[in-house]
Amino acid sequence: MTTLPRSYWCHRDFDGPGRGRLELQSMTTPYPGRAVTWMRESVRDALTGLDRPTFGIAWAWLGNHQASGAAIRELRQGRPYTFTLPAPDGHWTWSAHPVSVLPVIETCANAPSSRQQLVPAHANGDPP
Template sequence: MLELLEQPPPCRIRTRQRIVCEAVAYTVNGRSIPLVQPYNAPSPRLVLRWMRELARNIADQQDRPYAAPVWHWLRDEDEQQRAQSLLAAGQPYTFTVPTDDTTYVVSASPVRAALAASLNTRHPADGPR
């Protein structure tokens, strides 16, 4: 026979973090231009992969003086580890590339899974729903 418990065991809800990644170009005349669709990353490691790919694309389109800081960031393992640690701790991370006429801002902000799902933004690599 089944025994009834006087109090149910505590329910442990595990919330998964999602990290919303965005890239925007801000022009000198105040316009903001999204560079890509926002991406919901499931982990800090995938955020860094996404940021590195986007940084390479930005650097490839810049003159050498403006591309140099991007290439430096791409090779800076300590900075990448710092970014991963911040994101894992639930803190945002932003990488900025200023040029004469445009400032590129690549950012990642952790959000709870419920909020991330409501954003309805997915990366094609996430596969079908």
């Protein structure tokens, strides 16, 4: 039995008013360390828009390097990792989930260029 390679899907979500105006952020990576790094960078990018108490919670999480290592271990063991940040008008959530991904071929340009394979049988006069 063939197993699909494991990757990590990361995303940022906001639950509260104005949710529809926020730009969706997500990415996929084959490395659990890169997934946690993306989460940390995304939290760091959000710092400027946070109030003082929420900023303090985010800053404490960013400074906890042992928690980063624990997050990477959780992901390697196949468990998701989530960081939730309460805000006065809702809450932010950063998540990384282990996922299986299908291998993707590079481009169609590398495929054989025989156009006859793409034409239905009845299009060139042959019976369907």
